[in-house]
Each structure stands twice: as structure tokens, then as C-alpha cells.
């Protein structure tokens with residue numbers, strides 16, 4: 722899932738200080754699970770904004786709207802007209818959802834209500850860990866299912882570095898060394914020979930943003946759309 726954290730209220734309040742009718746748009750998927758931008762957080766932010774305006778003696782109308790996914794047009798359609806009646810939208814989705822909503826209602830100023838951080842797992846209650854940096858050429862099959870790029874502090878494709886110390890990382894001793902984890906996992910799988918394999922440098926030059934992926938079944942239709 723995509724993990725995001727709430728933006729400080731003072732920052733959001735400052736961004737929208739000149740707007741009088743504001744939609745706060747939540748997203749019911751990743752950001753709801755990591756307690757940053759779901760329905761409850763929308764409700765909380767709306768109350769904070771109303772209170773702050775009241776304290777300043779200023780009027781504000783807040784519209785609360787949480788959809789299942791802000792990165793999917795079909796879920797967005799029902800709230801677009803409502804959003805167009807506002808003079809600003811705070812999106813509580815990840816950076817993808819925020820941009821997509823802004824594309825759909827270009828004329829309305831859009832503000833982020835969260836800081837989007839990484840793709841990761843929910844390790845335990847209230848704790849999320851980054852797991853993948855979307856390198857586009859996954860090596861997990863060789864590394865025992867543990868990502869050296871996301872879990873190693875230096876993103877080393879060939880490790881460990883000389884600083885690994887009793888299974889901990891030299892960059893941050895409270896974190897496990899990714900390459901020790903990989904070694905231990907490969908040992909359990911009887912695949913320790915993998916550790917001798919040297920990975921060639923990744924071709925990051927092939928990773929040109931923004932990346933587009935088209936399912937083969939839709940490629941023909943896309944080409945026709947582009948070439949008329």
C-alpha cells in the first residue's frame with residue numbers, strides 16, 4: 722500500500738486561508754488504512770478548520786466527501802460537481818489521487834492534505850515499513866524475497882557493505898541490515914549460493930518518468946486513439 726502521513730494542521734490552514742468554501746476529499750483505500758486521509762481524518766480536519774475560522778471570526782463552509790479511491794475516475798465522478806461548487810479542494814489522497822482529482826477539476830485550486838511517503842506494509846498496529854522503491858526490474862527472486870533497494874539504507878544491489886555490525890545497519894543501528902536479512906533468508910531456503918551472484922548496475926536510464934503501462938489487450942485501442 723501507499724503510505725502517507727498527515728500534513729501539520731497549521732500548514733494546511735495557511736494554504737487555504739483565503740478560501741471560503743472548501744471541499745475536503747478523503748480516499749478510502751491506502752491513506753485510510755494508514756490513518757492519514759480516510760473518512761475519519763476528513764472529519765477531524767473539517768472540525769479543526771471550522772474551529773480555527775471561528776476563532777479568527779471568519780466564515781467557512783466545508784464539504785466533506787470521501788470516495789473509495791481517488792486514483793480511479795469511476796469513483797470520482799459522483800463528487801466532481803460538488804467540488805466545482807467550491808473555491809478550493811483539499812485532497813487527503815496520496816500524491817497520485819491529488820493529481821488525478823486536480824486533472825478532473827482543473828479550474829479549482831487543489832491543496833494536499835497529506836505527505837505521501839512510500840510503498841510499504843503494515844508491520845504492526847500503527848507501524849508501516851517501506852518495502853519497494855518501484856525500480857521496475859524486480860530482483861526479489863534472487864534475494865530471498867527481501868528488497869535490497871528499499872530495505873538497505875544505501876540501496877546496495879550487491880551487499881553487504883563493510884559496515885554491517887551484528888546484523889544491524891551502520892547507517893542506523895536501530896535498523897536491521899538488509900543484506901544480513903537476505904543472507905539468513907537464503908540460508909533458510911538452501912539458496913546461499915545466490916549471495917555470490919553479482920548484480921550488474923541497474924539501468925535506471927530506462928526508467929524515464931512519467932512511466933506509462935498499457936495492458937497488451939488495450940494497446941491497439943490506444944494506438945488508434947493517438948493516431949486517429
Ligand code: SF4
Pocket residue numbers: 852853854855856857858859860861868869870871
Ligand atoms: S527490487 Fe525492490 S524496488 Fe525493485 S521492484 Fe523489487 S521490491 Fe521493488
Ligand code: SF4
Pocket residue numbers: 872873874875876877880881882883884885886889890891892897898899900901
Ligand atoms: S549495513 Fe547492511 S543495510 Fe546498512 S548500508 Fe550496509 S549493507 Fe545496507
